[in-house]
Amino acid sequence: MxxxxxxxxxxxxxxxxxxxxxxxxxxxxxxxxxxxxxxxxxxxxxxxxxxxxxKPDPDPVWVTGTPLFRQIAAVVLLIAYALLLDPLGFLLATFVTVTLLGRILLSGWLKSALSGVLMTLVLFVTFDTLLGLPLRALPAGLG
Amino acid sequence: METIALLGQGFAVALTPTNMALAIFGCFVGTIIGALPGIGPVNGVAILIPLAFSLGLEPVSALIMLSCIYYGCMYGGRISSIMLNIPGDEPAIMTTLDGYPMAQRGKAAEALAISALASFVGATFATVGLTLFAPLLAGAAIYFGPADYFALYVMAFATIGGITGVNPIKTLLAAMIGLMIASVGLDPATGTARFTFGSYHLYDGFNPIVAIVGLFAISEVLFYLETMHMSDGKMVPLGRAVPKLRDIAVGGWAHLRGSVIGFICGILPGAGASLGAFMSYVVEKRVSNKNGTFGHGDPKGIVAPEAGNNAASGGALIPMLTLGVPGSGTTAVMLALLISLNVQPGPLLFSREPEMVWGLIASLYIANVVLLIMNIPMVGLFTRMLAMPQWVLMPFVVMVSFLGIYSISNSSFDVLVMIGFGVLGFILRKLNISLVPVILGLLLGADMENNLRRALSISGGDPSILVASPIAIGLYLVTFAILAAAFYIAFNTRRAERKLGED
Missing domain, CATH: 1.10.287 (Helix Hairpins)
Known part of the structure; x- marks a missing residue:
């Protein structure tokens, strides 16, 4: 089908x-x-x-329920990140996205938030400082 | 003799401090990427291409770095196969058959060392083959006219699925999808805007790199979200750190058999490393499996597929560099890189950019030595990477893809396109439609149209020029033969499966 x-x-x-x-x-x-x-x-x-x-092949197994919800959540989260990166600034947007992605991938709030903080800093230093990608660090009104 | 002189010049390019550093960095990163379950070489190379742009590297340096990542991935793929029984990428599947049982018997370190040596032999064999054969093929390819190139592209699309038993209709349809996506944007010859729906964002068409990162990396994350509750590999202990030399050199002739078979599979269009590993294993099993030890941790069952898949990945570089037609997913991604760097692969590459070609080949020799050193004494470091939890790894992959794409044009439009391709890639993969032909279509579409246009300009619009040269006719015949074989095999597989279902 x-x-x-x-x-x-x-x-x-x-x-x-x-x-x-x-x-x-x-x-x-x-x-x-x-x-x-x-x-x-x-x-x-x-x-x-x-x-x-x-001449169709047999159907693949389509997931339903929680895994499907996780996939949709991840896609929505990524779209939101793409749209909010500029207005919210890199630090806040990335922290929130990584934390929520961690949650979607079933880790605890604390661990996700911790990886969010670390990853945000590592990525900011790598891309902004080392690779020279101009990123707006803070929300639009502040930076 | 000339080859040796050119190779010498290549070493002069490869041994500059920057290129050496990039080669070692590439080997290291590549091994890690290969080892991590879930990010294969295609994803690894794809997400790191934007990095090569951000670093502002020279084309030759960027190519050296990414080729070393590619070689590194092929070495690293075996680590998770042996330690976790989860192949890091598709070609590494065959290594799990004997690698994991051997590791379970407490010989993990030996298995890793044996496979590192086999990888080294296979990859070096292929690099020597590349040195010898690529100039020959490039020499022959200058006789290709525009009509012959058109025939070559037709062959590349028709045969990319290979004779693997996957539904050929789906493979061909995938190529069509890629070609259709490629025709979006301004037509370079006439300036007509095609399929842009009035959006100026689409005037340049879709950037292949954005599409590739979406199709592979983002769809991989979506796949992982679906299967995450199932994959639970159990890591075996490593055992002694550095095994004895006597225990490593047990492969014997299996090294050579695997390398030859793998290399041939690598050169063939559409076959690639997976087939190389598979064929090598099957042949080795027929030759050496006298006591029925294959599948229970026979070292030769590790040597053959590892030599095979590494030789194939080296061999796959030959059609990519000499003809501009990649034979596998990863080489397609590297072709995307070359095109983005304004380097046109093909026979003229060897005469126009000898520094780049020979620098690349020389750096592959160096990469092999570096990788052998990294993968025998330092293998403990890489096995530790396997313990990295997926809830850290997956967001990291997403973020690096995201920022890499963002860095290309600083626009969120490209990122949204990437997400769109990610969803498309996920659906196609679910339907068992291969993504490599989509990429190939996207990459080669413009060039295919260009050659068709040039051929018709020569003949003044008469289409019979397309079948006028013996080269073109030969290519169409080969295409037809491979397609016929593919349909025959797919039909038989389907019937066998149905029979299996009825019993």
Whole structure:
């Protein structure tokens, strides 16, 4: 079933890809044009997706419950970190993220917070001081 | 003779203090990464590429450092196989078969030393092979025209799955996904914006390194979150620190057999180190397993796959450097590095950048010696790394990936793209769709289109030029043969599995 769904998704993407590509105008003097290769790709992609829909492999085991929750939490946490790195400043954002990641990975609050502090400092020194990546250390209003 | 002179120049490059220091650093870090269960060589090399940029290294220095990390990972992969029965990466799976039983009998130190020696023999054999064969292949490759390159890329995509019995439809589909992702951005020849949906962030297309770190490192973390309650390896005690020489040199001809088989597997497109280790083990078992000791801690069962996988990883560098077509995941990642450094691999690399090629080859000889020294007397240090808890390791991997990607462009957009690729990589891996063809498509897509365009410019738009040269025809025939074999084997495996299910 998973393969069939993946096949259908890929089928739709490939068709949309081919149709979008075929609308690109070939500019003057170029023997290939911007549309040719994408259109050429979409044809085998459509056929392969169809094969997948028709001849799927057995399903993998999809987890549910707590492990799934952990995965979603980790992805949400990473997105939040990406968005908050600048406004919150590196030190605070990284400390919170590492601590929460540690919690998701089943360590205790104290150990997670400790690894959060240590890792934040190690990473800040490595990337900001040694490698010269300009990081905003403190929240936007303060630093 | 010329080769020796060039190699001499290479040593002059490799022996500069900076490059030596980077080589030793790479070996050390690589061994640690290889030993840690869960971060394989692909992840290790991928997350450290941004580091090479941040350090502002010369291309040759960056390449030396990452190649040493790559070699180090191949050495280190055996440590967790033997001590924990958890392979650090895919090629190390075969080492668990005899390595762990031997360690359980209290001979862990001997097993580690035996496998270090085997790694050394395999990797050195491959490096010698690289020295001898790469210039020959590069010489032959100058006869390739644009149409032949196009055929070569078609072959690379069609055969990357190899004849491993994985569903070939999925491998081909993965290559298509990669090529489709590669066509996002401005078309370099016509300036048309393709699939950018009006977002200027996408005008440059997807940065392969961002995609690679997401696909491999982030998806690995997601995988770990799923399986974390299952993996509970029990570490065996190390025993005596440095074993006697007599106990190490028990491999004999197994070293050479493993090296030859591994090297050949490494050169073949799409085979790589996993197949090298597997084939070496199977052959060695057939040759030496007279008393039925294989699988119960036979030293030759450790020597063969270790020599095999290290020889294969050296051999895999040959198609990457000479043709620009990588044969394995890690070499694909190294190709991404080269492209990012504005170095175009391929036959011209050897004539245009001899310093880089020969400096790299020379530093691989040095890396082997350094790794042998690190891995016999100092192995206790690396085994201690295995005790590092995953709740420290995994956040560390995430953070290094994150900051590395952030350092490329200082924008959170790239980081979000990385997370997106991480989720995509996780889903693809769950569906048993290999990620290497995706990367290969992403890396080679632009070049493939370029060669197609050049071929058509030569012929004035006549597509028959694509099958006009004997090289191209030969490549298409090989492609067809390998594909046919892949489908045949996959079909048979599937039928055998179904039969097994019915019984």
């Amino acid at each position: 998973s393969d069939r769904i993946a096949g259908i998704v890929m089928l739709i993407v490939s068709i949309a890809f081919g149709i979008t590509a075929s609308s690109y105008e070939a500019s003057f003097g170029d023997p290939l044009g911007p549309a040719a290769l994408p259109v050429m790709l979409s044809i085998p992609a459509v056929l392969l997706s169809l094969c997948l829909v028709l």
